[in-house]
Amino acid sequence: MTSKNESLQTILNDAYDTLAGKGKLLAEFVLASPDKAVFMTTRQLGAAVGVSEATVVRFVRQLGFESYAKFISSIRDLIDRKFTLMERERMSHPVSGSEDRELDRLINQDIADIKAMHKRVDRDQIKTISRILKDAPAVYVMGARLSFSTAHYMGWTMAKIREHVHILNGSDRTSMDQMVLAPEGTVVVIIATSRYPNELIRMGKIARRQKFSQILITDTLSCPLAPLSDQVLIAPLTTVPFLGNPASLVCLIHYLLNCLAAEMGENLKTHQEKLEQAYRENDIWFN
Numbered sequence: 548m549t550s551k552n553e554s555l556q557t558i559l560n561d562a563y564d565t566l567a568g569k570g571k572l573l574a575e576f577v578l579a580s581p582d583k584a585v586f587m588t589t590r591q592l593g594a595a596v597g598v599s600e601a602t603v604v605r606f607v608r609q610l611g612f613e614s615y616a617k618f619i620s621s622i623r624d625l626i627d628r629k630f631t632l633m634e635r636e637r638m639s640h641p642v643s644g645s646e647d648r649e650l651d652r653l654i655n656q657d658i659a660d661i662k663a664m665h666k667r668v669d670r671d672q673i674k675t676i677s678r679i680l681k682d683a684p685a686v687y688v689m690g691a692r693l694s695f696s697t698a699h700y701m702g703w704t705m706a707k708i709r710e711h712v713h714i715l716n717g718s719d720r721t722s723m724d725q726m727v728l729a730p731e732g733t734v735v736v737i738i739a740t741s742r743y744p745n746e747l748i749r750m751g752k753i754a755r756r757q758k759f760s761q762i763l764i765t766d767t768l769s770c771p772l773a774p775l776s777d778q779v780l781i782a783p784l785t786t787v788p789f790l791g792n793p794a795s796l797v798c799l800i801h802y803l804l805n806c807l808a809a810e811m812g813e814n815l816k817t818h819q820e821k822l823e824q825a826y827r828e829n830d831i832w833f834n
Contacts (some may be wrong), residue, residue, distance in 0.1 A: 555621040582588040624769040627741035664782040666719040677806040683734035691717030691747040717747040
């Protein structure tokens with residue numbers, strides 16, 4: 548069985564000399580054209596290289612993958628780590644000449660991602676995380692670059708549910724100061740999407756050194772922050788995004804926040820009454 552932290556490129560390079568001729572052809576094709584292989588069935592991959600479907604299945608098993616689906620997932624991880632914006636754009640397959648068809652494609656892609664998240668979500672784990680967030684003396688929600696907008700949504704909304712919620716931008720070096728000075732028992736929620744900024748990984752390491760409980764919300768278990776985290780929530784992607792796709796992440800966070808609100812009981816009403824009073828006294832909302 549392959550290691551979760553071992554990249555496909557490493558697995559193929561290590562296994563290459565032990566593969567038969569047809570296996571080597573498959574390995575070479577996958578490494579040269581991962582953007583094509585990631586969307587292929589076993590039959591299509593075999594046809595592209597000129598081998599049988601059974602050969603593809605044997606090849607995948609020889610590499611240590613339990614299933615073809617996990618092999619495809621590892622190709623997607625390889626793309627997430629390796630591909631530039633220009634290469635991702637070529638994989639997005641835009642529909643030229645029809646804005647309506649392009650809108651349909653993007654909406655169907657979002658629906659597929661949300662369905663994949665719905666199928667995977669562990670409701671018992673969501674309840675556990677809700678209780679952790681409820682009992683923490685302080686919660687720091689952090690993202691960086693693409694994931695910061697999602698982190699801001701989560702932190703802003705959670706602040707309407709409980710006290711002492713802080714939003715950190717992992718790309719801002721001053722966030723390090725706030726993390727180091729956070730109170731004992733703080734819970735850190737990190738939202739990370741491919742291509743996983745190093746600055747966010749550094750912040751995760753600081754939180755671990757501070758012995759804070761960490762909750763990771765991400766798009767794949769191969770995210771480098773997963774080994775640092777106590778709880779990991781996955782909103783998997785069914786395609787390789789060009790500019791990023793936060794739809795399923797936001798949906799998962801929305802569900803988590805509603806569960807947290809339900810856990811708060813009477814404390815939720817007291818907290819929101821304070822907020823509403825401040826809104827009225829300071830004329831916050833248009834009237």
